[in-house]
Amino acid sequence: MDKPAGARLTLTAPAGRWVLVATVLGSALAGIDATVVNVALPRMGRDLGAGFSGLQWTVNAYTLTLAALILLAGSLGDRFGRRRVFLIGVVWFAAASMLCALAPTIGVLVAVRALQGVGAALLTPGSLSLISSSFVPDDRAKAIGVWSGFSGVAAALAPFVGGYLVAGPGWRWIFLINVPLAAAVVVIARRHVPESRDPDADTRLDAQGAVLVAVGLGVLTYALTGAAAGWSVSVQLLGAAGLVALVGFWLTERRSKHPMLPPRLFANRQFTAANLVTFAVYAALGGVFFLLVVNLQVVSGFSPLLAGAALLPVTALMLLLSARSGAVATRIGPRLQMTAGPLVAAAGVLMMLRLGRHSAYLTEVLPAVTLLGLGLAVMVAPLTATVLAAAADRDAGVASGVNNAVARTGGLLAIAVLPALAGISGADYQNPASFHEGFRVAMAICAGLLVVGGAIAALTIRNPRAGAAPPAPHERYSCDLGGPPIHETSGPAVTADES
Known part of the structure; x- marks a missing residue:
């Protein structure tokens, strides 16, 4: 069929609505996956005979490749065609999901989860x-x-669908359900979504940087995960090797003429400060979302469905209040909300210390997750606006992508190191008493990280000067709890292909 020659679609036209359907379903594939996998972890571990480190890697293998490649994937779309790269990501994600469903061992599952993360990195920036x-x-x-x-609606429905599948047909179906959704996205996108490229996109790609950051994060995560068994010499050497690779990545970015992470962004103190807040806050959230649903099932005796739905108030509050929070930040500046939001969230996490055997959802779980959701709703919109306001217009897309990658990296490292600090290892997730004690320690650490995030904001975030133009507010924010929303690519005009 003929494609529009340029950005000519309207929201009321059938072609425009089809573009929305394709992008919503595509982004939902990656966004929903993290929620439903966390719900399924205890069942996966028991069925595959995995220790707790296997559960950690089931989550982290996916996050690792997603965080390491998301910036490079955005550049690929600008250069080779956004629809093309988006569709490659969707097909890749579906194929990896099928392999996840068929995985016979935890080792195979971890390997194909890493492949699934590659697909998510390719499709996430494209929506x-x-x-x-x-x-x-x-x-x-x-x-x-x-x-x-x-x-946001898809994110809200995910825990119910995931919990039903885990408790009913089995955890393998949380991956199989991705296949028909991906097929629908491919059919719709090929028929109705116009191709586009950035004619001024750099033709050179930062492959060296991508390799170094993936190796550095992977080796460091492996070392931190292994620390649960003790800080042996091999663990320390691996940790040092990971840090060396990450230093090499930074030096490469400083010298490169086409870096995927432009060092000039961090010359802005506001941008650097916002990303430090992001790292601390999302490290805490990574630990909370990973451990809470396991604790609710193993210790409190919740079903997978109820454990997954326990975090629904967080998504609902972010969806309902983020736009209003962004409007308030536009009037008064972001510092107060970026300081208060993490502190309110920390209070919610501290309330999770009360959770134990036979905890009641309405009186113990709901108040805690409600406070957590309120804190995030207060913070996320100002955080996103601050990141975008700190970057030049031409860097808005990459600045937002960096912020998203920083958030996912924080969660990645937290899931690796928190169990070691809390003393959770081996088969502890099958022992309610052992897991609960470690969970309490981990939640105390997560609350501390949130307080650190609020303190960093109070000390480093600046409100716009009187008379300065405030950052443009955003009417909506996505509810992907893995990281802040990625801003649409900002830059030169795009061209559309007749394909």
């Missing part, structure tokens, strides 16, 4: 980029709002 390049300017913000709203 908003396709909307930005397809719709006329007057409808672009509305389209992004619709996309964000439906993405």
